[in-house]
Amino acid sequence: xxxxxxxxxxxxxxxxxxxxxxxxxxxxxxxxxxxxxxxxxxxxxxxxxxxxxxxxxxxxxxxxxxxxxxxxxxxxxxxxxxxxxxxxxxxxxxxxxxxxxxxxxxxxxxxxxxxxxxxxxxxxxxxxxxxxxxxxxxxxxxxxxxxxxxxxxxxxxxxxxxxxxxxxxxxxxxxxxxxxxxxxxx
Amino acid sequence: xxxxxxxxxxxxxxxxxxxxxxxxxxxxxxxxxxxxxxxxxxxxxxxxxxxxxxxxxxxxxxxxxxxxxxxxxxxxxxxxxxxxxxxxxxxxxxxxxxxxxxxxxxxxxxxxxxxxxxxxxxxxxxxxxxxxxxxxxxxxxxxxxxxxxxxxxxxxxxxxxxxxxxxxxxxxxxxxxxxxxxxxxx
Numbered sequence: 394x395x396x397x398x399x400x401x402x403x404x405x406x407x408x409x410x411x412x413x414x415x416x417x418x419x420x421x422x423x424x425x426x427x428x429x430x431x432x433x434x435x436x437x438x439x440x441x442x443x444x445x446x447x448x449x450x451x452x453x454x455x456x457x458x459x460x461x462x463x464x465x466x467x468x469x470x471x472x473x474x475x476x477x478x479x480x481x482x483x484x485x486x487x488x489x490x491x492x493x494x495x496x497x498x499x500x501x502x503x504x505x506x507x508x509x510x511x512x513x514x515x516x517x518x519x520x521x522x523x524x525x526x527x528x529x530x531x532x533x534x535x536x537x538x539x540x541x542x543x544x545x546x547x548x549x550x551x552x553x554x555x556x557x558x559x560x561x562x563x564x565x566x567x568x569x570x571x572x573x574x575x576x577x578x579x
Numbered sequence: 580x581x582x583x584x585x586x587x588x589x590x591x592x593x594x595x596x597x598x599x600x601x602x603x604x605x606x607x608x609x610x611x612x613x614x615x616x617x618x619x620x621x622x623x624x625x626x627x628x629x630x631x632x633x634x635x636x637x638x639x640x641x642x643x644x645x646x647x648x649x650x651x652x653x654x655x656x657x658x659x660x661x662x663x664x665x666x667x668x669x670x671x672x673x674x675x676x677x678x679x680x681x682x683x684x685x686x687x688x689x690x691x692x693x694x695x696x697x698x699x700x701x702x703x704x705x706x707x708x709x710x711x712x713x714x715x716x717x718x719x720x721x722x723x724x725x726x727x728x729x730x731x732x733x734x735x736x737x738x739x740x741x742x743x744x745x746x747x748x749x750x751x752x753x754x755x756x757x758x759x760x761x762x763x764x765x
Contacts, residue, residue, distance in 0.1 A: 396678070396689075397725060399718040403623040404695060404730065405616055406595045406649040406737035407748060425755075430591055430616040432628050433705035437589040440626065440710065442618050463592040466752045473759030487764065492582070503582075509590060517703060519619035519712060524626065526705060532585040539583060544590065546741050551592035553739055553748055555732050557756065562593060562739055563749035566652045569611075570743065573659030578673065 403428075410552035410559055412475055412489070413441055414460035414500045414508075415452030420484065421491040421500030424449040425476030427554035428522075429461060437529040438514060442522040448480035453525055456498040457513040461527075462489075462505040465550045466561045471504075472552065473559070494531050506538040506549045589614075596738035596745055598661055598675070599627055600646035600686045600694075601638030606670065607677040607686030610635040611662030613740035614708075615647060623715040624700055628708040634666035639711055642684040643699040647713075648675075648691040651736045652747045657690075658738065659745070680717050692724040692735045 408427040415422055428442035439461060443450050453459045464472045471488055478485065489502035494510045501508035511527025538548040546562060553560040594613040601608055614628035625647060629636050639645045650658045657674055664671065675688035680696045687694035697713025724734040732748060739746040 395722040396719045397722055399720055399728075399730070401623045401715040402718055403617040403620050403625070403715065404693070404718050405625065406597070406693065406732075406735065407593065407739050408616060409592045409594065411592070428617040430594060430626070430628070431589040431614040432626075432703075432710045433708040434589050434630070435707040436705075437587045438705050438708075439589070439591065440616070440618075442616070444620070469753040469758050470761050471759075473753060473755060473757070474762035475759070477756060477759040477762075488762075507590070507592065514705065515703065517618075517701065517712065519622075519624050519700070521621040522619040522624075524618045524712065526703065526710065529587040529589065532588055532590050533582045534585055536581040536583055539585075542585075543742070544585070546592075546744075549592065551741075552752060553593050554755065555737075555748065556729070557754065558732075558751055559753040559755060559758065561749035561752050562741065563747035565744055566738060566747050567655040567659060567745040568743065569659060569740065569745060570663060571659070572655050572745065573657070573661070573663040575656050576660035576663075576674075 408554040410554040412462040412502055413449050414462055415449045416456055416498050416500055417448055417452035417480055421486045422449060422452060422480040423475045423485055423489055425472055432526050438526055440524055440526045442524045444522055458496045458499040459511055459527060460499040460501045461509040462502040463507040463551050464505050466552050469559050506535045507544050508533045594740040596740040598648040598688055599635050600648055601635045602642055602684050602686055603634055603638035603666055607672045608635060608638060608666040609661045609671055609675055611658055618712050624712055626710055626712045628710045630708055644682045644685040645697055645713060646685040646687045647695040648688040649693040649737050650691050652738050655745050692721045693730050694719045
């Protein structure tokens with residue numbers, strides 16, 4: 394197999410498409426983000442990398458709280474709009490209807506089927522970006538997107554991000570902690 | 580829209596399916612991981628959350644290097660096997676053929692179409708997990724998976740992870756920094 398060196402770059406195979414919610418100067422703001430994942434099981438934590446110059450960065454610093462909101466594929470226009478336009482140029486508080494949870498300062502988008510409410514644990518300075526690690530204080534989900542008490546991906550229809558393109562989730566190719574049982578040494 | 584509180588948990592809508600490569604006691608070991616993303620643009624960094632008790636954690640601590648390997652959907656059995664079995668129970672150095680890059684201590688899986696070679700920048704203690712942030716020193720890709728000098732998701736066919744299930748990537752639902760141009764205030 395011929396390997397080519399592509400040089401150092403911020404590559405990841407697939408990512409979630411999310412909206413980071415933060416109050417900036419007392420108003421909800423939503424920013425599109427994909428550089429996010431789970432950071433810890435116990436306590437539950439998530440992380441998201443945000444450019445230091447972004448409007449949202451000010452809100453996270455100000456309140457030490459933020460939210461991650463999971464839009465559906467049907468919300469791709471609104472979602473991408475929040476990545477095209479900065480809160481410094483446009484008041485984005487009306488793009489989504491907002492609600493607040495326990496923390497009172499982390500706005501969440503009502504239209505998003507799942508939202509993650511966080512307190513800031515640490516912001517790690519990586520260079521151009523701060524990696525904000527947040528402790529999850531609550532998960533909110535639409536009743537209609539729940540199966541057996543858990544968020545159901547077929548009902549949520551989240552957006553996968555890769556190569557500056559939004560995709561939906563495709564077909565199942567295996568069950569985790571199960572598919573590997575078929576492994577045989579070559 | 581009725582919202583239900585699901586309580587705090589380590590939720591993320593979709594994640595990449597990766598293999599973390601690390602030398603442990605001089606031998607390559609691969610561990611399945613999904614809690615990973617990009618952490619910074621400049622310099623390019625990625626991060627991955629790993630339980631402190633894992634065998635791979637020892638290798639990262641030992642060498643201060645690791646790799647993230649992107650398997651194809653066709654490699655789901657081998658990939659899941661590396662999540663089912665610990666390096667403490669089984670020598671996993673033969674599951675994938677390994678190659679080394681610039682760093683000499685971060686093993687990469689030849690069969691994986693894209694591999695990311697990293698030096699450890701910081702390990703953040705979040706509780707049960709360490710969030711390892713790595714600076715990307717090189718990206719290696721199979722010639723056959725490149726289009727116009729860039730990794731091509733349709734050729735790589737990476738695995739999306741969500742709800743303990745592996746999925747492939749579905750159809751395009753929009754272009755980033757473009758779809759949002761259709762947004763009109765309601």
